[in-house]
Amino acid sequence: MEVVIAKTQVEVAKRCADICCTLIKKKPNAVLGLATGTTPLPVYKELIQRHRADEVSFRQVTTFNLDEYLGLAPDHPRSYRTFMNENFFEHIDIDIENTNLPDGNAENPLKAGPEYEERLREAGGIDLQILGIGTNGHIGFNEPTSSLGSRTRLKTLTEITVRDNKRFFKSEEFQPRLVITMGIKTILEAKRILLLATGSRKAQAIADAVEGPLSAMCPASSLQMHPNVSVIVDNAAAAKLQLKEYYLWVLSHQDYLLERFGDPR
Ligand code: PGA
Numbered sequence: 099m100e101v102v103i104a105k106t107q108v109e110v111a112k113r114c115a116d117i118c119c120t121l122i123k124k125k126p127n128a129v130l131g132l133a134t135g136t137t138p139l140p141v142y143k144e145l146i147q148r149h150r151a152d153e154v155s156f157r158q159v160t161t162f163n164l165d166e167y168l169g170l171a172p173d174h175p176r177s178y179r180t181f182m183n184e185n186f187f188e189h190i191d192i193d194i195e196n197t198n199l200p201d202g203n204a205e206n207p208l209k210a211g212p213e214y215e216e217r218l219r220e221a222g223g224i225d226l227q228i229l230g231i232g233t234n235g236h237i238g239f240n241e242p243t244s245s246l247g248s249r250t251r252l253k254t255l256t257e258i259t260v261r262d263n264k265r266f267f268k269s270e271e272f273q274p275r276l277v278i279t280m281g282i283k284t285i286l287e288a289k290r291i292l293l294l295a296t297g298s299r300k301a302q303a304i305a306d307a308v309e310g311p312l313s314a315m316c317p318a319s320s321l322q323m324h325p326n327v328s329v330i331v332d333n334a335a336a337a338k339l340q341l342k343e344y345y346l347w348v349l350s351h352q353d354y355l356l357e358r359f360g361d362p363r
Pocket of ligand 1: 136230233
């Protein structure tokens with residue numbers, strides 16, 4: 099995997115936004131896989147700024163989010179639909195009809211996964227998937243021991259994840275324990291993947307994902323199987339990587355190669 103160690107959270111966001119914008123320039127009707135949480139927020143801020151500066155248009159772009167809480171209507175203030183609308187979609191020129199999240203309000207939640215997979219197939223699959231990582235190594239809401247062959251489905255959150263996400267809910271508010279999440283196999287079908295992490299709380303999960311064994315105990319380690327993943331982290335999230343110096347060395351060569359030959363991706 100390509101490991102890009104950026105100095106700051108802002109640089110992580112800028113690098114990620116650069117890759118998104120290059121893709122959209124090349125393919126204006128690109129399909130983006132998006133994530134919620136704190137990590138991608140600076141990326142959305144950066145993309146909104148670039149859109150306002152007329153540097154990128156999302157008019158033809160389609161998006162698919164990784165996950166949604168079960169039992170929260172789309173207009174619920176804590177739903178991931180609301181999160182995406184408020185933090186990204188309302189500030190760019192995307193057609194809201196082209197933005198997709200799993201249906202957390204589905205009459206039959208067991209059907210919501212297969213229906214989402216169908217929508218994804220019809221859209222032609224994901225060109226670029228943005229991922230955060232949980233402190234327990236989850237991607238999307240694929241918690242440890244999720245099948246590496248899993249598809250979009252209903253999933254029960256671990257206590258750690260419920261605790262980590264408590265900050266988004268008021269103390270008396272209902273916090274769902276059940277979610278609908280893209281599966282690991284679904285994620286691995288994206289053509290390109292960017293795994294983002296910032297802050298020291300993510301350092302162990304990043305070390306496990308990049309340098310640990312391929313294991314369902316660290317769902318993000320499944321990305322080792324994907325041929326086109328960039329792990330973009332700040333210094334704090336890179337702190338436990340054993341081969342940190344090597345990744346920086348590779349990157350210096352990469353910059354030289356990109357300058358001379360361009361990016362084949
Ligand atoms: P965070 O969540 O960006 O809010 O840390 C990441 C995740 O749980 O995947």
